[in-house]
Amino acid sequence: MKEKKLIKEEFMTKTIIVWLGAMLCCALWGSAFPCIKIGYTLFSIPSEDTAAQILFAGYRFTLAGIFTIAIGSVLNRGFLLPKKESISKIIWLSMLQTVAQYLFFYVGLAHTTGVKASIIEAMNVFIAILVASLIFRQEELTAKKMLGCVIGFLGVVLVNVTKSGLDTSLSFTGEGFILFSTVAYAFSSVYLKRYSKKENPVILSGYQFVAGGIIMSFCGIVMGGSVAGFRAASTAMLLYLALVSAVAYSLWGILLKYNPISRVAVFGFMTPVFGVIL
16 A cells, blocks of 8 residues: 555656646636637626626536545445545635635626736745745745746736737725635645645545535625526536546646645746637
8 A cells, every 4th residue: 555655756756747737627627718618608697797706606516526426436436435534625715715715806807807816826836836935834935935926927928918918907806806716726725635635635625625615605696696597508618617627636736746836836927828829
């Protein structure tokens, strides 16, 4: 058993595996940006209907959790169930990674542009590394890491610059909420890394999605949102978005389990790049 663990750890820390795994996650997350927009069109959800968008996200993440648990159970050759002591960790992760991150993101996106949202979202790499290094002491903060972050961030800015330049106006419910979303995501990465030392990251990801998805669905319904128009194309898009979250977050969690946060998180700069290309 110990030998198997060491082989798995050695495999998951190989540079090519980290590179390919993290890039796959970013490509999947990048595809979510245009696919969410297409999903809104297929389900006839107006851009200003934040309640319906939150409900749509709730459906997506609940399904993502079910897919994650199902796929993990098949690979594990047995149904994945969290331990009693893991419930509080799952709830905490769901509040950070799904509820806080996406509630702030959807409300913020309704009050800002996609360009500014992408640039602010790219700051999650800085924040994740700073939190991991300065607050949780999970790794050392070095000049090379910070230089890598700066170069990556500038790359995201350049990708998003238009002919008219960048709009520098700011609002609390727009750019402010996107920043809160970014902070929530950064903290969720650190906690996922912390909890994964003793827990299965697939179990953590799957059950936090289910919990977070149900909470978001409830919030969307309470706010007066509704999602209709379940046809072949729209349902297929919802299922794809759920699979994106299930595969990407599970793989990301496994990479974080075996590698320093800075080594994995820095690839996050590629998500908006894939989003722009797609």
